[in-house]
Amino acid sequence: MTYKERLDKRKFDEPRKIEAKAGVIPNADGSAYFKIGNTAAYAAVYGPRNLHPKFLQDPSKGVLRCNYNMMPFSSSGERVRPGGSRRSKEISMVTQKSLLPVLDLAEYPNSVVDVFIELPQTEAGSRCAGICAASMALADAGLAMKDLVAAVSVGKVDDKLVVDLDYKEESYEDGPVADIPLAMMPNHDEITLLQMDGLISKDDLKNVLEMGKKVLKDIYEVQKKALKDKYRQK
C-alpha cells in the first residue's frame, strides 16, 4: 500500500497532457499528429491505392495495412534498432485490427489503404498514441468511418487503479503492475483493442475500464477539435 500518490502528481484518473493536430504531412492523403505526455506519434495515410503484390488483393473490399515504427532515437534509454522487430510487427497487427471495425472499405475492392505510424519520442502508451493519430489521419483522408477510435492505457499500479500509465509507473518495482492498452469507439461504447500485461482481478478490470471510457470520451473531443481546426483556420 505504498502507492498513495502518482509519481508525477496526477490524479489517478487523469491522463497526461494531450495535443493533437490534423493535416501535418502535405504529401499524404491524410495525416495527423497526436501527443500524450512525452509520447508523440505521427500518422500518414496513403490511399486507397493500387495493391501489389496482387495475391494480397481482396475482391470484396479494400485492405488496411498498418505500419508502426519507433524511431531509433525515440526511447529514453537504449537506441531502438531501426527496422521491423517482433514487437513492432505485433503492434502493427493490433493497430490494424483496432481500426478496421470503424472503416468501411467496401467501396474500394482490390485496393489498399496504407497507414504509417512513426514515433519520434516515446514514454509508454505508444500504441495508444499511434491508434489515436491513425484514426484521425484516416478521417482526414476522407474515408468512410462510422466513428473515430480513441485509445489510452489503463491499469493497476500496486493497489491503485490508474489511467494512462507513464514509463515510471509501467516499471514500478515496489508492487505489482497491470498495463492494459484500451481502444474504443467513443460514440458506440465498443472496444476494439484490449490487451494486458500483468495481473488484475475481474472486478478491478471492470472498474478500470469504466475509468478508461471516461478519459476516451475526452480524447475523442480533442481529436474532433483538431480535425475541425484544420478547416477552420483557412
Place this chain on the structure above:
Amino acid sequence: MSEISVKDKDIAVPGEVLAVGMDSFPGIGTYREGENIIAALLGLVQLDGRTIKLIPLSGRYIPKKYDTIICTVIDVSFSGWRLETNSPYSAMLSMKEATSQFIARGADLTKFYNIGDHISCKIVNVTSQKLVDVTMKGMGLFKLKGGRIINVASNKVPRIVGKQGSMVSMIKDATKCSITVGQNGLVWINGTPEGELLAVNAIRKIEEESHLSGLTDRIKEFLEKNKSTIKN
C-alpha cells in the same frame, strides 16, 4: 420534432451525432442508428430540407460512370490501351472505343497512342470490382498535345468548373487558353506560356479559397488584375 444539432456549412467529424429524431433523413456521408443520424465522414454539413448530407473535404478520386477524365497511357496490349486514372484503379481503352479509323489486324497500336501519352476520355462503364472502360468517342475527347497538366484535389473540381462551366469559361476567356478539366483532378491547359501561367495561378487560387463565399467575384478580380501579363 427532430432536433438538428448542426448548422449548414458546419464541419462534421466521423461519429458525431448530427440530429436526433425520426423526421430527419440521413443523406450521403451519414447513417442512422436508432434515433440518431451520425456522420460517417469528415465533411461539410449541407441541410437539404429534412435531409442531412455531408460533402467530403478530402479523399481520392474513385471512377464514376460518365465522368470525363484525363489519363496517361501506361501499357499497350493486343486489343487496346491501359490507362492510369489518378485513382486506385486503371482503365481500359479498347480499340473499338479509341478511334473511328480502321485498324488492321495486328497493327502497331503505339502509332495511335504510345506509353506516356496523355488523353482525355469518358468513362462508359464501371463494374462492381472497379474495372473501368473508357471511350474517346465524343466531344472534347482527344490526345493531349502540348500544354501542361496540373493536379488538383478531385473534390475541388466542381468549384473549378463552376455552375454550368461558368468558372472555367471565365478563365478560358481571360487567359485565351484551352482548358480541359478531368473529374479525376487532372487539368490540361494549353495556350501561350503567360496565359498558361495565369490559368494555373487562378486554378490554384480557386483550390485554396473554394470553401469561402464570393469566389467567382474574387477570381474575376484576380484575372482582371493580371490580364496585362498576357500578350495577344
